[in-house]
Amino acid sequence: MATQAAFGWRLIMAAMKIRFTKMQGAGNDFVVLDETQGRFGLEPAHYRFLADRHFGVGADQILSVRAPTPEDAAAGIAFGYVIHNADGGEVENCGNGARCFARYVHERGLTQDNPVRVRTASGVLSLAVQPDGRVTVDMGAPVFELARVPFEPGARTPMVVGSWQMWPLDLKENRPMAGANCDSDALIHVAVLSMGNPHAVLRVDDVARAEVEVLGPCIEHHPAFLRRVNAGFMQVVDRSNIRLRVFERGAGETLACGTGACAAVVAGIRLGWLDSRVDVRTRGGRLTIEWSGRLEDSVHMTGPAVTVFEGEIELPEHPAGPDAP
């Protein structure tokens, strides 16, 4: 009852009904909207409402499938999509969402293309649905240029590890909106890279004991990451197996993060800990990541994507957002 009382959603305008599909990829869950015939004109507050697990449908991200531009259609790019985090912010890339997109457009007969190509905020992805229903995604090449993550090194000095580096983060430098206990004296070191979206990867001895819920927000909101960051906690089991937990930017800890799995494996390969094909065990399922180690080569990810249910929901025209407690 406390939750109900503390966070109400005041619906202040006439509602509009929309249909949606609930999907999940390794437990990372999505509300998928078909905007191929026209856009719903949703605002960030609508995405927050749809993602809300008490007052909406509940999801880590919202995936809106859209028609291609004429230029893209002429180039064989069959769709576009945009993805918003549970906090309403638009994101550049989403690996588990990409796999769910591929199954979605096939299951609804929106295309027979296989692989299917799609325009996203971080570029064009190619997705192949395998006979067993898993999906293989060409995620493009990782990005290491710090300014493109974006990460501001400032006066920090990296620690050299293998043929690469890890950056020190003083969590006490955190912005107050982290809202978590970030005054730990422990200096952590993270690998910094982008998979179209920003990632910070740290190595831990045991993911089950990692303080993801405390350190996660402190890393996400650290001022060195100019657009916040996804924080990956990686346990190296052996050179072809890791366990991973990710505190996602704009969503909190999810059961799996596809771009996070790619970022962790790429970091592990560059730091000398992993071989070129790695099984990533997440709390929601297993993802397989392959990367040659050549900086310009694409990362490939294979994993599950499942439709959970279809539904319809009334959306307020302008959700007022959660009531003050």
Ligand SMILES: N[C@H](CCC[C@H](N)C(=O)O)C(=O)O
């Ligand atoms: N939270 C991420 C977006 C979703 C990524 C994740 N769900 C995936 O599967 O890659 C970000 O803000 O960059």
